[in-house]
Amino acid sequence: MAALKNILFLQITISFILVSCCGKLYGQWLPVEEVEVLLPNGDVYEKSMEVVHIDQAGMLWMSRYPDGLGVYDGEKMIPYGFENGLSTNVWYVSQDELGFIWLGTRNTASERGGVQRSSKPFLNGILPKDGVFLDSLPGLPLLDVEVSALKKDELGNLWAASVDSLLIRYHVDAEGTVSADTIAPPTGVFGGLMIAFKEQQAYLLDRDASRLYRVPIDYEVGDTMEQVELPGSTVGNIHFGPGDRLYWKGAERLFMADAPLAKPLEDIKNNIRELEMGAVKENFVFPDNETMLVQSTGNLIEINTNTLSIRRIYDSALDLNVKPLLDIFKGRTGNIWLATNDGLARMPVDYRAYLSPNLHSTGLSTGLGDEATVQAARMTGPEGKWLTIGTSQGLLLRSEEGTWTAVGEAEGLPYPQVLGVASDDEGRIWASSRQRGINLLTPESNPHDIRVASKTLNLFDRPYLIHQIPSLSSYVPSALNLERASGGDPVPSIWGGNGTFGMVLSDDEPWYLFTKETGLETAVLTFYEKDEQEHVIAANIQTGIFRSKEPFTFEEVQRLATKGKAVSKNRSFAGVRDTGLFEHIPLIWNDVVFPAITIIRKWENELWAGVPGGVLILDLNTLKAREFVSLQDTLRTPTDIAFDPDRNRAWVVTGLGLCEVHLENYELLNVIRKADGLRGEIGYGPQCTVLDETGTIFFGSEKGLAAYRPELARHAKDSFALYVRENDLYQNGWGKNEAYFSYAALDYDNRKKQYQTKLEGYDEEWSDWSKDASLRYTNLPAYLFPKVYKFRVRSQTTNGDWVENEVPTKIEVSPPWYLTWWAALIGLGLLALMIRWFLRFQLRRQAEALALQEAAVIKQQRDEIQKKSDQNELLLKEIHHRVKNNLEVVSSLLELQSAGLTDSEARDAMQAGQSRVQSMGLLHQKLYQGENLAAIEMKGYFGELASSLLESFEAEEKLKVKVDMAPLELDVDTAVPLGLIINELLTNTIKYAYTEQGEGAAAGAVEVKLSKETKKTYRLTVKDNGKGKDFAAGATGTGFGSRLVNLLTRQLGGTLTEENDGGLKTEVLFEVAAPPE
Incomplete structure (x- = not known):
C-alpha cells in the first residue's frame, strides 16, 4: 500500500546476515558493518560492542563504545546516543518492572559517569519519540559517579554500586515513583562492589578488600549484615551457577563455593575450590548444568562445573574468528551472545x-x-x-x-x-x-x-x-567403493567412477572401463552398489538408475573385456564394449517419474536413492519403490546418506542441512540447519559423510571437516516472542487515515525470518510471506460508528511451528464526519425531504400532464362542439333567414292582395295581417343577424318594429314612438308573442288613438317599455297620449286585434290590463321560466 505520510526521520536498517565462522567452533558472527545502522553522515559505525543485556521483551541491548546503545530485535538495530541524553560510556543495562531502562556508565575524559534512567518506559525496545535518558528524577538526583555494578533484585529494586564506596538501592513503586536509600557496611566503606542475588539475598563482593557481604534485599539500617574475608585477591564479577554454587573471579584464578545459601556465610571458607586459568574477564555464562563459559581477553574457556576443570579453550582468533571478547551473555533460549571488537556474535546453546x-x-x-x-x-x-x-x-x-x-x-x-x-x-x-x-x-x-x-x-x-x-587423469575416479561379497567379506577389487565413465579395478592391473557403449549413457557418477544376486547398480545424475542384466563379478569383467594397449607407465587398461550389459530402471512413485538421481546407498535389502525433494526407498532386488521420504521444501536434493543402525537412524545429507530419518517407519524426525549450528554448506561432494562408533557424524563442507553430535543437540527449540513494536494511526475528519505497524520475531536462530500479516476486518486471508517487518495501511473504511480493526502477525520457527502475537493489536478508525451516524441521520432526513419533494414534483407534473391531456381533450371536444354549434348556428341563421324571407313573401303577397281590394275593411285586414307577418319577419331577421340565436334584444327589436309599422302606415309624422327601456334579451318563444302584442297595440294606437285630432295637430307620442319586475316577472307597458279608450262602447273595428292580444297574453301566462291615463295605457305582466342572464 502506498504511504501517505511524509517520513519525518530516516532510519536505515541493515538486516543481520548470519555468517558462520571459519574456525572449528560454530558461531554466527555478525561483522559490525552488517550489524550497525548507518549514521546520518553515511559513515559505517566501526566501534566495538562491550555490554550485552536482554530486556523484558527479549530485545538485545548492546553498548556501542563510545557512542551509546543499540537495541537489536533480530531484524535491525535501533541506536540511542548522545542526542537521546546519554552522557558517557554505558557499561550496565537493566530494566525495572514498569519498563524503564536504567543505565550504569563509567567515566570518560569529559564525563564522570553515573546512573541514568529513561524518561518513559520502553515498549518492545522502542523509546517514545519524546523520551530521553535522565541524570536525575523529580526530587531525586541519581548517582553521578562511575558505576561498578547495576543489577535488579527479585523485588524489582535497582542496586547501583560506585567505584568509590557508594551502594544505592532504588525502589520503584507501582505508580513509577522512585525512592532511594544508601546501604553501608557495618564498619568502614565498600570498595568497588560486584553484586549477585539469590533467594532474596544480596551478595556483595568487595573487590578492594576481598570481602563478601550478604544482606536481605529488603535490608534496613540496623539489620544484620553478614561478611566473610575471602582468600586471595578478588578482581572480577560474582555469579551464581548450577547447584547454587557461587563463582567469582580472582587474580588469574576462578573461585567456586559450594552451596553457600543454607550455611552461615563464614562457612563458605571451608567449601571454596579454585582453578588457575590466567587472566579472565568479569562475565560467566552457564550453557548447561555441567558447563561454564568464562570470557578472557583472547579466549573463551569452557569449564566443567562438576570438576572445576578446563574442558577446552577456544582461541578467539583461531577458533572463533573474532577479535578479543568484551562481554558474554546467555539469552532466554540459551543462545550465547558475545560482544567483540568485531561486533556481535551468537553461539547456539x-x-x-x-x-x-x-x-x-x-x-x-x-x-x-x-x-x-x-x-x-x-x-x-x-x-x-x-x-x-x-x-x-x-x-x-x-x-x-x-x-x-x-x-x-x-x-x-x-x-x-x-x-x-x-x-x-x-x-x-x-x-x-x-x-x-x-x-x-x-x-x-x-x-x-x-x-x-x-x-x-x-x-x-x-x-x-x-x-x-597408474591411470589417465581423465579417467581417475572421484569416489571409490570397496567391493564386498554378499557375505560381507571383501574381495580384492574396488569400484569407482568419475562422472563420464564407470570403471572397475583390481588391486593391481589391468583395470577396466565401462563407457556409454555398455548402456550406462553419460554423466555417470561414482555411486555403485550390488544386490543380493551380485547385479551392479549404478546411479546417473541425469537419467536415473542402471542395473546389470547379469550377475557381475570380477571374473565376468575379465571375460567381457577386450585388452587394450599400454597407455601410462607400461600399465594397461581394457574397455568393456558390450552394449547390452546395463539396462535402465525407471524410478516411479505415485505416478511421478524421477529422471535424476544424486546418490544411492544400500541398507540391508533396501536401496536408498536421493532424488529431487527427498529420498526414494527401493527394494534392493526389484528396484520397486516402497516409500518416499519428503524433505522440507527449504532443503536441497540429498547428496549423501549415512546409516546408524545402533540408533535406528539414517542421516540424509543435503546442501542446507542434515535430515534425521527413522530407519523403520521412514519418519522425518528432525532437520538440522546451519541456523541451528551446522558449520558451513555441507554435502560438498559424494561420499562425504561418515559416522563413528559414538554416532558422531563427520561430513565435508566448503569450510572443511565438520561434525555433528546428536546426543548433545537440543532439538526442541523454545518458541520465540513476536511483538508488534509500533502501531501509529493518523486520521482526519475527511476520511483519510493511515495505520502503520512494525513488528519483530525475536527468533535469533533464523536469519531468514518471514512474516504473514492479517488485519481482521479488512483482510480476508493471511498475506503472502514477506521479509518486511513493517506494514502500512491507508484509507481504512469506517461507516456510521468507529470500526475496530485487529492486526495479527505470525512467523514460523525453523521447525515449522507457528508463532503469533499473543494479543492482536487493536486500532479504532473513526468514520469521516460525513459518514457518521448523525450525518447519516441528517442525510436520511434530507433524502426523505428530497423524496417527498420529488414525489410532489412528480405528482404535480403528472397532474399537469393529466390536466394538459384533459384540456386537450376538452379543447378538442369544445372545438368539436363549437364546430357543431357554429354549424347549428349557421343552420339556425339560415332557417331564420329563410323564415324571414318566407314571411317577406307572405307580406308581399298580402300587400299585393290588399292592393286589389276595394273594400276598406278587407284592405285593413290585409294590412293588419301584413304588419303581423312583418313583425315576425323582423324578429327572425334580428335572430339571424344577431350574435345570439336563442334570444332577442327587445329594445332594438321594439324600436325597429315600431319604425316598420310607422312606415307601413305612413305615420312617421303623426306619431313618435319612444322605446324607454334598458337593453333586455328574451328568448324567441317569449319574444314572438311580445312582438305580436306590440304590433297589435301600436297598430291600434296608429289607427284609433288620434282619430279626433285635426290637421296641424301635434304628433302623438307612444311610449313602449319592457321592465323586469322580479327574477321571473316582466312588465310590458305601452302608453300613448291619444284619446284613450271607451271601455263601455266596446271594441272598435273588428275586434280581432284585441282578441289576439288577449290570446297572446294567455299564451305568455300573463295578465293584461288597460286604463286611460292621459291616453291609453296597456300593461302585460308575465313570467318566463328561465330568464336569460
Whole structure:
C-alpha cells in the first residue's frame, strides 16, 4: 500500500546476515558493518560492542563504545546516543518492572559517569519519540559517579554500586515513583562492589578488600549484615551457577563455593575450590548444568562445573574468528551472545553438538578449515577402528581414541589432493588423485613404490607403503567403493567412477572401463552398489538408475573385456564394449517419474536413492519403490546418506542441512540447519559423510571437516516472542487515515525470518510471506460508528511451528464526519425531504400532464362542439333567414292582395295581417343577424318594429314612438308573442288613438317599455297620449286585434290590463321560466 505520510526521520536498517565462522567452533558472527545502522553522515559505525543485556521483551541491548546503545530485535538495530541524553560510556543495562531502562556508565575524559534512567518506559525496545535518558528524577538526583555494578533484585529494586564506596538501592513503586536509600557496611566503606542475588539475598563482593557481604534485599539500617574475608585477591564479577554454587573471579584464578545459601556465610571458607586459568574477564555464562563459559581477553574457556576443570579453550582468533571478547551473555533460549571488537556474535546453546574436530596438531599448516573435504570412510585396522578422510590437503585419520593425524606430501603421499578414498578392515587404504591415479596404502611388507612416514600409521607393527596404480587423469575416479561379497567379506577389487565413465579395478592391473557403449549413457557418477544376486547398480545424475542384466563379478569383467594397449607407465587398461550389459530402471512413485538421481546407498535389502525433494526407498532386488521420504521444501536434493543402525537412524545429507530419518517407519524426525549450528554448506561432494562408533557424524563442507553430535543437540527449540513494536494511526475528519505497524520475531536462530500479516476486518486471508517487518495501511473504511480493526502477525520457527502475537493489536478508525451516524441521520432526513419533494414534483407534473391531456381533450371536444354549434348556428341563421324571407313573401303577397281590394275593411285586414307577418319577419331577421340565436334584444327589436309599422302606415309624422327601456334579451318563444302584442297595440294606437285630432295637430307620442319586475316577472307597458279608450262602447273595428292580444297574453301566462291615463295605457305582466342572464 502506498504511504501517505511524509517520513519525518530516516532510519536505515541493515538486516543481520548470519555468517558462520571459519574456525572449528560454530558461531554466527555478525561483522559490525552488517550489524550497525548507518549514521546520518553515511559513515559505517566501526566501534566495538562491550555490554550485552536482554530486556523484558527479549530485545538485545548492546553498548556501542563510545557512542551509546543499540537495541537489536533480530531484524535491525535501533541506536540511542548522545542526542537521546546519554552522557558517557554505558557499561550496565537493566530494566525495572514498569519498563524503564536504567543505565550504569563509567567515566570518560569529559564525563564522570553515573546512573541514568529513561524518561518513559520502553515498549518492545522502542523509546517514545519524546523520551530521553535522565541524570536525575523529580526530587531525586541519581548517582553521578562511575558505576561498578547495576543489577535488579527479585523485588524489582535497582542496586547501583560506585567505584568509590557508594551502594544505592532504588525502589520503584507501582505508580513509577522512585525512592532511594544508601546501604553501608557495618564498619568502614565498600570498595568497588560486584553484586549477585539469590533467594532474596544480596551478595556483595568487595573487590578492594576481598570481602563478601550478604544482606536481605529488603535490608534496613540496623539489620544484620553478614561478611566473610575471602582468600586471595578478588578482581572480577560474582555469579551464581548450577547447584547454587557461587563463582567469582580472582587474580588469574576462578573461585567456586559450594552451596553457600543454607550455611552461615563464614562457612563458605571451608567449601571454596579454585582453578588457575590466567587472566579472565568479569562475565560467566552457564550453557548447561555441567558447563561454564568464562570470557578472557583472547579466549573463551569452557569449564566443567562438576570438576572445576578446563574442558577446552577456544582461541578467539583461531577458533572463533573474532577479535578479543568484551562481554558474554546467555539469552532466554540459551543462545550465547558475545560482544567483540568485531561486533556481535551468537553461539547456539548446544554449541558442543556442532564442534568441529580440533585439528591443531595434525601437521597440516592450513588445516582443513580452509579447503573442502572430498570423501570419508571407516576402516578397522590392526589397532582398532579408524576414520579415514580424504581432503584437498591429503589424508586425515582419526584413531578410536580421537587422536587426529595427517598424511600429506611431507609424510610421503605423492599428491596433495585426494579425490576418492576407500579402506578395508585390514587397514588398507585406496586413494585416488588427479595427478597420480590410484594409490594403495598397505601395511604389507612386500616391496612397494613409496614408504609412508606417518607417525600414526607407524604405530602399527609394520610401516605403511604406497603402491601406485597408474591411470589417465581423465579417467581417475572421484569416489571409490570397496567391493564386498554378499557375505560381507571383501574381495580384492574396488569400484569407482568419475562422472563420464564407470570403471572397475583390481588391486593391481589391468583395470577396466565401462563407457556409454555398455548402456550406462553419460554423466555417470561414482555411486555403485550390488544386490543380493551380485547385479551392479549404478546411479546417473541425469537419467536415473542402471542395473546389470547379469550377475557381475570380477571374473565376468575379465571375460567381457577386450585388452587394450599400454597407455601410462607400461600399465594397461581394457574397455568393456558390450552394449547390452546395463539396462535402465525407471524410478516411479505415485505416478511421478524421477529422471535424476544424486546418490544411492544400500541398507540391508533396501536401496536408498536421493532424488529431487527427498529420498526414494527401493527394494534392493526389484528396484520397486516402497516409500518416499519428503524433505522440507527449504532443503536441497540429498547428496549423501549415512546409516546408524545402533540408533535406528539414517542421516540424509543435503546442501542446507542434515535430515534425521527413522530407519523403520521412514519418519522425518528432525532437520538440522546451519541456523541451528551446522558449520558451513555441507554435502560438498559424494561420499562425504561418515559416522563413528559414538554416532558422531563427520561430513565435508566448503569450510572443511565438520561434525555433528546428536546426543548433545537440543532439538526442541523454545518458541520465540513476536511483538508488534509500533502501531501509529493518523486520521482526519475527511476520511483519510493511515495505520502503520512494525513488528519483530525475536527468533535469533533464523536469519531468514518471514512474516504473514492479517488485519481482521479488512483482510480476508493471511498475506503472502514477506521479509518486511513493517506494514502500512491507508484509507481504512469506517461507516456510521468507529470500526475496530485487529492486526495479527505470525512467523514460523525453523521447525515449522507457528508463532503469533499473543494479543492482536487493536486500532479504532473513526468514520469521516460525513459518514457518521448523525450525518447519516441528517442525510436520511434530507433524502426523505428530497423524496417527498420529488414525489410532489412528480405528482404535480403528472397532474399537469393529466390536466394538459384533459384540456386537450376538452379543447378538442369544445372545438368539436363549437364546430357543431357554429354549424347549428349557421343552420339556425339560415332557417331564420329563410323564415324571414318566407314571411317577406307572405307580406308581399298580402300587400299585393290588399292592393286589389276595394273594400276598406278587407284592405285593413290585409294590412293588419301584413304588419303581423312583418313583425315576425323582423324578429327572425334580428335572430339571424344577431350574435345570439336563442334570444332577442327587445329594445332594438321594439324600436325597429315600431319604425316598420310607422312606415307601413305612413305615420312617421303623426306619431313618435319612444322605446324607454334598458337593453333586455328574451328568448324567441317569449319574444314572438311580445312582438305580436306590440304590433297589435301600436297598430291600434296608429289607427284609433288620434282619430279626433285635426290637421296641424301635434304628433302623438307612444311610449313602449319592457321592465323586469322580479327574477321571473316582466312588465310590458305601452302608453300613448291619444284619446284613450271607451271601455263601455266596446271594441272598435273588428275586434280581432284585441282578441289576439288577449290570446297572446294567455299564451305568455300573463295578465293584461288597460286604463286611460292621459291616453291609453296597456300593461302585460308575465313570467318566463328561465330568464336569460
